[in-house]
Amino acid sequence: MRTSGPDTAAQSMDNKSFAAIAALAKEEAGLILPEGKMTMVQSRLRKRLLETGQPTYETYCKFVCSNEGTAERRLMISALTTNVSHFFRESHHFDMLRTKVVPTLLQKARDGQRIRIWSAGCSSGQEPYSISMCLHSAAPELVSRDILILGTDIDPAILEKAEAACYSEQQISGIPEDMRKKYLEHANGGQFRVNADIRRLVRFRELNLLREWPMKGAFDAIFCRNVVIYFDAATQASLWPRFRQRIANNGWIFLGHSERISDSALHLFEPNGMTAYQAAGSGSSAIRKE
Ligand SMILES: C[S@@+](CC[C@H](N)C(=O)[O-])C[C@H]1O[C@@H](n2cnc3c(N)ncnc32)[C@H](O)[C@@H]1O
Missing domain, CATH: 3.40.50.150 (Vaccinia Virus protein VP39)
Incomplete structure (x- = not known):
């Protein structure tokens, strides 16, 4: 049984990491992520942690905010956007x-x-x-x-x-x-x-x-x-x-x-x-x- 790594880390985004991700999402895309969205942000970024090999939200956060994380920022925004749409919505x-x-x-x-x-x-x-x-x-x-x-x-x-x-x-x-x-x-x-x-x-x-x-x-x-x-x-x-x-x-x-x-x-x-x-x-x- 795994006791560390992204799956465990995914359950525990700390406030500081959330604040940094929220600031980045606003800066990059204008997206507002109030504290009440922390669980949603965690679950949407879980796959990003796995794909980038980052063991915790804290390390992911440091990576995505760094110069090396430029390409990842685009993928992070992609994960955080809400894409719900329908044909002939609001007809x-x-x-x-x-x-x-x-x-x-x-x-x-x-x-x-x-x-x-x-x-x-x-x-x-x-x-x-x-x-x-x-x-x-x-x-x-x-x-x-x-x-x-x-x-x-x-x-x-x-x-x-x-x-x-x-x-x-x-x-x-x-x-x-x-x-x-x-x-x-x-x-x-x-x-x-x-x-x-x-x-x-x-x-x-x-x-x-x-x-x-x-x-x-x-x-x-x-x-x-x-x-x-x-x-x-x-x-x-x-x-x-x-x-x-x-x-x-x-x-x-x-x-x-x-x-x-x-x-x-x-x-x-x-x-x-x-x-x-x-x-x-x-x-x-x-x-x-x-
Ligand atoms: C909920 S969908 C709306 C789709 C469609 N307009 C509709 O009403 O069905 C919102 C879309 O806005 C896009 N979006 C969010 N922030 C954006 C930005 N800064 N620039 C361009 N598109 C953005 C998202 O990627 C998402 O696909």
């Missing part, structure tokens, strides 16, 4: 996409302009693929135009799943029946794969929202849902002006059900529906106000 946003956003997109496309939508914090891909399915079914004319749905996330492991586009029967249950028939194909192991027509509109990139955003041009709509809820108020407040700069005039931003634009940035957005906002004013005036 009222997809109703709005169809009824309020698509008419503008169609007009833009007919005028020869490009269409760009950003799923920021896209997790395993259900959100950008739901957007693609929604556009395909509501406006087939759009999909042959210059249109792109960008899915970004800080977590490279979850982006691999998003690229694979394979989901279990339970995971696809949120997709309306008619779309399941049109947009899914059978894959190995009883799974279902989002088909090429839907995948073709979507590109995935690794991106930390706290760092620079290399994308050029403005988005017609940004879905950033159930992401900023893991950040503190100051980090959230710092993001809204940056999002505003990236939204086309009259473009949209959709947030998760428990998320709101901070008061300090409300002048940049007009509330328009449940956790939905339209960019207020022109982009340049929004940039000046920042």
